[in-house]
Amino acid sequence: MEDQKLSALVDNIISVKPLFYKTLGKPFPANADITPGAYYIMLYLKKHESLSMSDLGKIMMVSKPNVTALVNQLITKEFVIRFSNKLDRRIIMIRLSSKGNHFVDKNNQKYLNQLTKRLASLTNDELELFSASLQNVKDILSRIPICETPDCKK
Amino acid sequence: MEDQKLSALVDNIISVKPLFYKTLGKPFPANADITPGAYYIMLYLKKHESLSMSDLGKIMMVSKPNVTALVNQLITKEFVIRFSNKLDRRIIMIRLSSKGNHFVDKNNQKYLNQLTKRLASLTNDELELFSASLQNVKDILSRIPICETPDCKK
DNA sequence: ATTAATAGTTATACTTTCGTAACCATTATA
DNA sequence: TATAATGGTTACGAAAGTATAACTATTAAT
Numbered sequence: 434m435e436d437q438k439l440s441a442l443v444d445n446i447i448s449v450k451p452l453f454y455k456t457l458g459k460p461f462p463a464n465a466d467i468t469p470g471a472y473y474i475m476l477y478l479k480k481h482e483s484l485s486m487s488d489l490g491k492i493m494m495v496s497k498p499n500v501t502a503l504v505n506q507l508i509t510k511e512f513v514i515r516f517s518n519k520l521d522r523r524i525i526m527i528r529l530s531s532k533g534n535h536f537v538d539k540n541n542q543k544y545l546n547q548l549t550k551r552l553a554s555l556t557n558d559e560l561e562l563f564s565a566s567l568q569n570v571k572d573i574l575s576r577i578p579i580c581e582t583p584d585c586k587k
Numbered sequence: 588m589e590d591q592k593l594s595a596l597v598d599n600i601i602s603v604k605p606l607f608y609k610t611l612g613k614p615f616p617a618n619a620d621i622t623p624g625a626y627y628i629m630l631y632l633k634k635h636e637s638l639s640m641s642d643l644g645k646i647m648m649v650s651k652p653n654v655t656a657l658v659n660q661l662i663t664k665e666f667v668i669r670f671s672n673k674l675d676r677r678i679i680m681i682r683l684s685s686k687g688n689h690f691v692d693k694n695n696q697k698y699l700n701q702l703t704k705r706l707a708s709l710t711n712d713e714l715e716l717f718s719a720s721l722q723n724v725k726d727i728l729s730r731i732p733i734c735e736t737p738d739c740k741k
Numbered sequence: 742a743t744t745a746a747t748a749g750t751t752a753t754a755c756t757t758t759c760g761t762a763a764c765c766a767t768t769a770t771a
Numbered sequence: 772t773a774t775a776a777t778g779g780t781t782a783c784g785a786a787a788g789t790a791t792a793a794c795t796a797t798t799a800a801t
Contacts, residue, residue: 434714443699445721447614447630449728450607453600455648456731460601468757476601486779494609499759501780523767523778545597551731559727560588566723567599573717574603577610577705622787640749653789655750677748677797 458547462540470495471506475529475537478513483528485518512536612701616694624649625660629683629691632667637682639672666690 434442461472470493477492478484484492490500504527507513512533518524529537552560588596615626624647631646632638638646644654658681661667666687672678683691706714 434711434718438718439699439703440695442718442721443614443695443702445718445725446607446611446702449721449725450604451627451647452725452728453604456728457600460597470758473605487777493605495758496760497779498761498781502759505780521768521778525779541594541597545593548597548600549593554731555727557588559730562723563727564588564592564596564599566720566727567596567603569716569720570724571599571603571606573709573713573720574606574610576713577708624788641747649788650790651749652751652791656789675748675798679749 457551458544460541460544462536462543465510465536465540467506467510467512468503470499471503472537472540474500474503474507474527475512475533478527478529479534479537483516483526485524485526487524489527507533611705612698614695614698616690616697619664619690619694621660621664621666622657624653625657626691626694628654628657628661628681629666629687632681632683633688633691637670637680639678639680641678643681661687 459469461469465472473493474489477489481488481492486497486500486504489504490497493500495503504513504515507527508515510533511530513527514530516526516528518526552563555563613623615623619626627647628643631643635642635646640651640654640658643658644651647654649657658667658669661681662669664687665684667681668684670680670682672680706717709717
C-alpha cells in the first residue's frame with residue numbers, strides 16, 4: 434500500500450472513533466447504576482455464555498482487579514451470577530442472570546430506537562453501505578492478533 | 588431495513604468500538620504532557636486552520652470550560668496560538684503553531700509505523716478493503732447531523 | 742442608556758478508567 | 772511436603788473526561 438493511502442488510512446482511523454459516539458450516541462445505559470465497562474461485560478457474556486474472571490480480563494484487556502470491580506457492580510444489580518468451577522476451585526465463572534439478559538435486550542432495543550432516529554437522514558442505500566462497511570471493518574479488525582493486556586505485556 | 592439487519596448493525600456498532608484501540612493502538616502520544624483530548628484539538632486545527640473556543644466545543648462536543656482546559660495544555664506546550672477576532676473582541680481564535688504542527692506530523696508518523704506492524708498480518712486485499720470500508724463509514728457518519736453539545740442540549 | 746445575550750474563564754467536583762502492590766486460596770511442581 | 776505458579780480480591784490512587792455555577796468582558800437589542 435502506498436504511503437499516501439496509508440496516511441489517509443491513519444487519518445480515517447483517527448477521525449472515525451470520535452465520530453462514532455457523537456453521531457450514533459452511546460450504546461450503554463445511562464443512570465442504571467452500572468458503568469459502561471460493566472455493561473460491556475454483559476455484552477461479552479451474551480456471546481460467550483460463561484467466562485472466568487481472567488477470561489474477561491483478557492477479552493476486555495483490563496487488569497484483573499478491574500474485572501473484579503466491574504463484575505461486582507453487576508452482582509449487586511443481580512445482572513450476573515458467580516459460580517465456581519468444580520475442576521479448579523480457584524476459578525470463578527460468571528454468567529448472565531435472566532434479569533441481566535433482559536436488561537441487555539431492553540437496552541439494545543432502546544438504543545436501536547435512538548439509532549433509527551439518528552439514521553433517519555440516510556437513504557436506504559447509504560444505510561446498507563454503512564452496515565456492510567462496518568461489518569467489513571469489524572471482520573478485519575477481529576482478524577488482527579492482540580496481546581496488550583496489562584498482565585499480558587509482561 | 589429489516590429488523591434483523593438493524594439488530595446486526597447495532598451489534599456491530601457496539602463491538603467495533605472497543606476493537607479499535609485494542610487492535611490498532613492509540614493514535615495519540617503518550618507521555619507528552621498533553622491529554623488525548625488536547626491532542627484531538629490539534630487534529631481538528633490541522634484541518635480547520637483556526638477555530639474559536641466555542642467552535643472547538645461544538646466540534647468536539649464538550650463544554651466550554653472543558654475546551655479552556657484542553658487549550659491551556661496546548662498553550663503551555665506552545666503547540667497552539669491564541670489570537671483575538673478583530674470584529675468581535677469576545678471571540679478567541681486558536682490555531683496551530685509550527686511547533687504544534689510538527690508535533691502532530693511526527694506523532695502521526697510514529698502511529699503509522701506502529702500501525703503497519705499491527706496490520707502486517709493482513710493481506711494487501713484485506714488492507715484495501717479495510718481502508719475503503721473505513722472511508723465509507725466515516726463518510727456516512729459525517730453526513731449525520733449532530734447536536735449533543737452540553738451547551739446545545741438546552 | 743439599560744438590559745439581555747454571547748464568548749470565555751475560574752473554581753469545583755464527580756465519574757470512569759485503569760494500574761500497582763500486597764494478600765489469600767488453590768493447584769501444580771520438584 | 773515445601774515451593775512455585777495461578778486465579779481472584781482488597782486497598783489504594785493517578786489520569787482523564789466532563790459537567791455546573793458563578794463570574795468578567797464584550798456585543799446586541801429595546
